Amino acid sequence: MSNLLALAILLLSTTPAPTAGDHSFCSDATYKRDSTYMSSLRSLAGALIKDAARLHSATGAAGEDPDRVYGAVLCRADTAGADCARRLQDALGAIDGDDGRSPCALHRDVAVYSEMYQLRFSDRNFLANFSNAPEWVDVTNPDPVPLAMAAQFDERVTELLSAVADAAAGQPGRWAVGEAPWPSSSSGDRDRTVYGLAQCTQDMPPDHCRACLDGVMAERRQKIGSGKMGAALFGARCTMRYEMDLQFFNVSGNSKMVSLRKKKNRAFIIIATAYSSAVLCTRLFFWLLSVRRKQKRKMNLMEEPENMNEILRQWRIEDASLEFSMYDFSQIADATDNFSPRNILGEGGFGPVYKGVFPDGQEVAIKRLSARSRQGLIEFKNEIQIIAKVQHKNLVRLLGCCIHEEEKMLIYEYLTNKSLDHFIFDPIRQASLKWKRRIKIVDGIA
The missing domain is CATH 3.30.430.20 (Gnk2 domain, C-X8-C-X2-C motif)
Incomplete structure (x- = not known):
């Protein structure tokens, strides 16, 4: 009994x-x-x-x-x-x-x-950006370690999961398992062991796999109470799990367990070091390439205003009859109230047009060329030369230009009554512009 x-x-x-x-x-x-x-x-x-x-x-x-x-x-x-x-x-x-x-x-x-x-x-393409949503956290073992040791336990789990995540990202199969010792709360008892697993879908590059697992670990810190002895963390692209004193996975002959014990796994150290070195070298290469491109671009920007001034100087010598001015960027910024949206007159395919007022009261229209146009110095100079040579009483007059770093601007006289198309294509205003008057305008331009 x-x-x-x-x-x-x-x-x-x-x-x-x-x-x-x-x-x-x-x-x-x-x-x-x-x-x-x-x-x-x-x-x-x-x-x-x-x-x-x-x-x-x-x-x-x-x-x-x-x-x-x-x-x-x-x-x-x-x-x-x-x-x-x-x-x-x-x-x-x-x-x-x-x-x-x-x-x-x-x-x-x-x-x-x-x-x-x-x-x-x-039906949404969550694969393109390696989205791990939706994520879910399941506390598999809610029993906590003693409260006085909870913070140290959480730190130990984070250390283990980070090591396992590094190993998983560096493996072709994108998965790894590991273990970490945890001292017993009672003297004389054997040490306990925390086991961990990390896995990503195999199509993920190492850096995306590691970033995905970092996100999962962040979810753990936010959603799991301190000191919990077991939890599983899921997502569409990667997963993690840890347990105290429960080796919940099988170690196959093709994988080795990451160990945080004193006798570390040399194979893991070599793999992790090689992977980290490769990532570091790759990042260093692209950083140096980026710095070189920025420096080259900066030099081009410094040379461009000087080249433009030289081009315009030679142009003035070639055709001294042109009435043309070079404006400072500060003059244009002050005239347009620092390019205030309130001063925009319109916007075309090459950029917006602003109304500006100079200190002497002169009103101007400023065409600010978009950086997307990628217009070079020679092309810009040719455009100015063509416009300047067709100056006419019935055409808007080009007053000058402004060059500042990547900025290229044309300064025209401001027309209070706007351009001719404002009247021609308006169903109401076009009545005030008879055909006889239109023919006179055409003859005047020709």
Whole structure:
């Protein structure tokens, strides 16, 4: 009798191993059975599940807008291929309307997260920017470590997950597992161990995988209380999990465990160092390239006003009859109230036109050429020369120009009654401009 009682007490006091529960997200938009969207979804899902059985993750798209479907599936890397495919197929059956088991059945944007797999299918292209949304955090073991040690425990978990994330980003399979010792709260007891796992879909470049896992770790800090001994963190593109004293994963012959114990894993150190060095060298190369381009651009900007002044000086010598002025940028800025939107007269394909008033009361129209035009000095000079040579009493008069760094501006006299097209193309005002008068204007210009 006493033996049976002891056995009953033992069974009642045994805590089952924590597992991550299922969770799903879905949008409000739905699709109909046997629709084109459902056909695209099933075609894509079949291809991705087949690839995931071999690679443990897959992404892709199928169909044409507005029935194009984007998808990402991921099975935990320590699962067998056939088991992975079966789990994903069961999840697909629950969301594509076959049996109505899921509240997200027939929804156009749906994500399902479980301990051993995760998937997302959507009519939005979440693959382009490596979006991990929607993210979900599940506290698998809510038991906390002693309050006095909670902060140190959280720091230790962060250290472990960061090391595992580094390893996962550097591995071709984009996954890694690890362990870290944790001292027992009671003297004389053996040290405890924290285990961790990190995984991304294999299509993610190392830097995007690492950034995705950083985002997941940030979610952990925000949504999990201090000192919790186990949690799983899910997203459409990457996932993480840690547990105290529970090695919840299997270590295959193709992977090595990252260890934060005193005897560190040399293979991991070499991989992490090589990866970090490669990333550093790549960033340094692009930084130097950027600096060189900026310096070259700055030199061009410094030379450009001098070149323009020389061009205009030579031009004046060639044609001394032209009445033309070079204005300072400060003069133009003061005249337009620092290019205030209130002073905009209009905007054309080459940039806006501002009204300006000089200190002597002279009103001008300033054409500010857009930097997008990429107009060179010679082309700008030719434009000025052509306009200046066709000066006429019936044409707006060019007064001068202004050159400042990338800025190129033409200064015209201001016409109070606006240009001729203001009258010609206005259904009301065109009545005041008879054909006889129009012919006189044309003769005057010719």
